[in-house]
Amino acid sequence: MGGKMIKYSIVDDESNLIVGTCDDIVGLSGECTTSDENESFHKIILENFQIAQTFKEYCNKTxxxxxxxxxxxxxxxxxxxxSYYFSLRVPLYFQKNGYGDKLIYVELIGTLLTKASKEALEIWEVWRQSLPTSTNLWFSLSKEQREGWLEVVRLYSKGSSNQQDEQHGVYSFDATxxxxxxxxxxxxxEAINGPGGYFGFDLLSLEDCLCGGFGVMPPFTINLQNVSDFFGLDNAFFKQLNEIFTNKQVKLVRL
Known part of the structure; x- marks a missing residue:
């Protein structure tokens, strides 16, 4: 039972089948690049990759x-x-490459739709062991680490974005x-979706969340607690935020 932990699985976007697993992925942050015919591509390396038997059979059959x-x-x-999305430059035929059952290194060339930040990868490592069970665990992080936190919660929340949307709810927002x-x-x-929750990472994505698919839809109320100077009306960000919430029937209440 003391086997090595599998850190990544590779999923075929078309069939939704697991292609295989690997211990690590070099280049997930987009730091490895290569050029071909004046075009730049990302290079990733799947360390100790092992193809899934079911996918091997699927490839041989289809x-x-x-x-x-x-x-x-x-x-x-x-x-x-x-997950992070990767588009291969050239289609890969696993049945032609003769992948066996041994652990191997696989080099892939293509495009990362979203590059993983160094800070996000560090947070994923923590979340592997235990997901957040309390709020504000991000408060001691640097600005760059908080941006990594938002990257993680955005990608993590994709799996639950088909939940039924609640309306007319009241949510407590801790602004400490x-x-x-x-x-x-x-x-x-976290105010909307609990510890490690996601509801936008900028004003544009917030408007997307308010259209539904993230557990909550307007109208609803947010009770602001422990409000700081950041929420002053002379704050340009807060002015835009107020405009969006007013247009979408989201009520902000200062307690």
Missing amino acids: KSSVTNIQLCVMDIKGNSMG YVTDSTSFFCALG
């Missing part, structure tokens, strides 16, 4: 190729927590540690 994949971050129980727009969205996500 002669399918792989073009777009999800690079899924796994927790210690082997569940996917979130809110000093800028980044910390505001960290706190907003």
Whole structure:
């Protein structure tokens, strides 16, 4: 039972089948690049990759190729927590490459739709062991780390974005540690969806969340607690926020 933890699974975007698993992915932050015919591409390396037997059988049967994949971050129980999208430059035919059952290194060339930040990868490592069970765990993080936090909660929340939307709810927003727009969205996500929750990372994504699919839809009320100077009406961000909430029938109440 003391086997090595599998950190990533590779999922074929077309069939939704698990292609295989690997211990690590070099280049997930987009730091490895290569050029071909004056075009720049990302290079990733799947360390200790092992193809899934079911996918091998699927390829042999259908002669399918792989073009777009999800690079899924796994927790210690082997569940996917979130994923990064990778589009291969050239379709990959696993049945032609003769992948066996041995652990191998696989180099892939293509495009990362979203690059993983260094800070997000550090947070994923913590979440592998245990997901957040209390709010404000982000308060001691630097601004860059908080941005990494927002990246993680955004990708983690995709799996639950099909939940039924609640309306006319009342939510408590703890503004104790809110000093800028980044910390505001960290706190907003938790006010709406609990510890490690997501509800936008900027004003544009907030408007997307207000259209539904993230557990809550207007009209609803947010009770602001422990409000700081950040929420002053002379704050340009807060002015835009107020306008969005007013137009979408979201009521802000200062307690």
